Every structure is written in structure tokens, then in C-alpha cells.
Amino acid sequence: MIEEIFLLTLRILEFPLYGEVKVRDLILAILVIIIAAIIAKFISMSLRRSLTDKMRKDQLELLLKFVYATILLFAFASVTPILGVNLTGLLVAGGIVGIAIGFASQKVVSNFLSGLFLIAERPIKIGDQIIVENVAGYVEDMSIMSTIVRTYDGLYVRIPNEKLFSSNITNPIANVARRFDYQMSIRYGDDVNKAIEIIRKVIEDYPFALKIPEPRVFVDNLGDSGFNIVARIWTPSGVWLEVKMDLLLKIKLELEKNGIEISLPQRVIWFGKSEKKSA
């Protein structure tokens, strides 16, 4: 019985598929590809573990993809003779087929080329915050066909590279420093010079409000309800939002501590009758 199974297995393995290629060749090729994929995965994981602290995330991702693809490419190249495929012929055929596929799938080719241009131009990288049309968030991954963005509210958005390449990309952290403005209104009865001094002091004491470029605090205009004061503050781009959210409250509390109030909308009404009397 066992002998029969063994003979049957041998017969299956020796069964010719095409040309001189037999079932065993196909199984061997599949095994090589699977083993190569496992090795590639293992090497990628080891590299990720050892390099996470030492490389920028975008560079690491690029390196891992390159290593993974190279190992698989070598495995594929090594099994083609087993499968009786002539690589030179494959390249020629691939070229012709490629043109045909290119015409048939312009969008895919366009996405692919856009991906290459994005990698070369590098307007964004993994980890950056971007705004593209109505999508704003963090770049999670960049592949050759598409870019994955995690929006600020946690949604997964896949943007085809063609769209990304032809859109206006705003990268709020591409420059190392970024400015924001506050507009505050204080009552006419308050000492505006003292208010400006207090605001300057709070900004000066705040670590991430940059010393250079110097923050500017000034009376922008005389509003309906009080002095409109503008504060222009530069911060490191990476902490821009954090500083913007934190500093305003600190300024308000410090102003209040010194008896300076944010003005409320008010209107002075003069009654004609009483004016006549006084005249």
C-alpha cells in the first residue's frame, strides 16, 4: 500500500507540465519563492527591530521595502530556469506586454510614475502632516501606487499617487518653524502698555515660543469694544498646534491675574432728551 502511494507520488512529481518542466519543478519553484518570502520577512523584521531607533521612519520603510523586494526578485530570478523560462525572452515579451498593459491601464501607469516622481521629489515623507484637497492628516505609508493618510480623526484614506502628484500639497511641517497669530481685545479702561508687557512676558517664559524670530505684540486697531492686540509667535513646526492651544489660555489667565479683562461687546447709547437737559 505504502509502496503504491510512493510510486503514485513519484509519478505525479514526474508528470510533465510543459516542455521539460515537471510537477516537481513547479513545486520546487513555489517552495523557493515561499522560503525566500519567509527569509525576506524575517530579515525585514530583524532590520526593523534593530534600526527603528536609529533611522528616520520614512527611510527605514524605504529600506525595508527595498530589501524585501530584492530578496524576492533574486528568488524569482533563480527559479525561472527551473520553470524553463528564458529571462531574456521574458524581458522582450514583458516589454511588449508592458506596452499593451500600459495602454490598457493608463491610470495604473500614471499612479506608478507619479509614485516614482513623488519618491524622487520628496515633497512629503512618512510621518509628515499634509493637507491635500479636503484630506488632512499624517502620512502613514507611501507606496509606488498610492499614499496612505491617517486623518486627524483616525480615518484611513488612500490617495492615488496620480492625484497626490497633481494636487496642491500643503505640508505644515516641511519648514522647521511656523508662525501663528492671536488676536485679543482688552477694555479701553485697562492699561494697554501693561497688557502688552504681560503678554510679552508670558511668551518669553514659554519654552517653545521661539526667541528668534522675535515674537511681536502690538495694538492692531482700536475696536468697537476695546484695544485689539495682536501677538505673532513663531514655534517649532512639530509642536505648533500644541503651543497654539496652550499659550492663549496662559496669556488670558495672566492678564486676568493682573486685573486686565478681555473686553465684551458694548455700545454706549446717548438719549437726545437728557443731552438737551444738560445743555
Place this chain on the structure above:
Amino acid sequence: MYGSYKLRDLNIEINDIRIWTEYDGFYRYKRRSRESEIEKILLNDSEILLNPVEPVNLPKKITNYLFLHFEKPLVVEPDLSVEIFLTFPIEIGVFAVKDGLFEDIDIFSFVRPKFTLYGEPRGGTIARYWKTEVFNKIPEINVLEMGVMKLKILNMSDSWCEVSKAVFDVHGMKIYYNSNMVSSIAEMRIHSKRVAETSFFDRPIFENMKTAIELYTTRKIPILSTKFTMEWGT
């Protein structure tokens, strides 16, 4: 304050900062200051080392550059080499030590951090800001707040140069300390009116000083270059 302690004996109070340990089955390392509080659990009664570290970690690490702004600019004649003394801010690292392995468990400072931009927003550098006087001899300063930097300035250009700042990559910073002083030695090579190169030397101002444990060595961060090119002016 700098030096080794047994975790169970840790009890330091200086100005508004207090560091102490409580034991309730675990060793609880605690630090309280005006602006923050920290508590960490250590399983064993480890050795604790306090020493000055590269001053770019507070309130959180966003850069590895230090910008020393001279209170008065220095005018340096061509082909001149001069040594001056500056101050730099100090951050104090608390390390747990075992068999020569160090782990930073806390960083605090007696001085308020401030940051600045060196250069332009596009292509410039964010750096820790510190205003310093320029001294011609070692100044007497608070060893917990400031360190002394001996800076050798070499004007290699053929023109007079005005120097009002020095920017360093602290990945290459070598800090030495004893009970009276924290020190570092650096060099600035001026190539032209706008371009200079800065780097640190690995030696103390005085012979008997201890080498500070550096954060970037203990965290095993690979350091490719310890020099910084100041291309946005000196």
C-alpha cells in the same frame, strides 16, 4: 548633588526641586518641581547616578542643537586664535546603573528652557537657546544651573569677523564635572564672515573632573558627525 546614590537613600531638596524614594514593596523614585512631577517604580534598590547631560531634553526633545547667544558680539581679527569662556545651561540626568549599564529615568533642570531658530524657517535649525556673557577667564557660576564652556575661536578667513553666536550639535558634546564646576571644551573655526564650523573636544578643563554619562551614548543613538556647520552667520 552630582554623583552616585543608593536608591533607598535618595533624598535631595534644592530650591523648588525635591527628589526622594519611597518603599512600599516597590522602590518609588519621585521628583517634584514647580512645573512637573514624576514617579517611577524600580524593582530593586539600584545605584542611582546624577550628572549633567546634554541640555536639549526639556520640556521634551525636539532638537539636538544648542545656540549660545553672546551678550556682546566679539570682533575677531584675521588669522587669530583666541580662547574665551562662555556659559551653557545644565540639565541633570538621573540614571539607574547596573553592571556598567545606564538607563536614564529622569531629567530635570534648575533653569527654564527656551528655543530659537537658527537660520531661515526653510533649511534652518531649531536649537536650545541660551544667552551667555563672554569671559576671558573661568567665571564663577552656579554649578547646578550653568556649565562653563571653553571655546577656542580660530578665524581662518582673511577678514575681520564679528561673532555673536555659536551653534553646536550636542550629539558630540562631552561634559565633565566635579562638585565645583561642569565644563565642556569646544572649538569654532571661522571660514568666512558667514560660515563657521563648531565641534567639541573630549577633555575636561581640569584634570580631576569626572566624565558625565551622555544620553546619546547610553541610548545607543548612532552619531555620524559631531561637527556643525554654521552657514547662517556667526
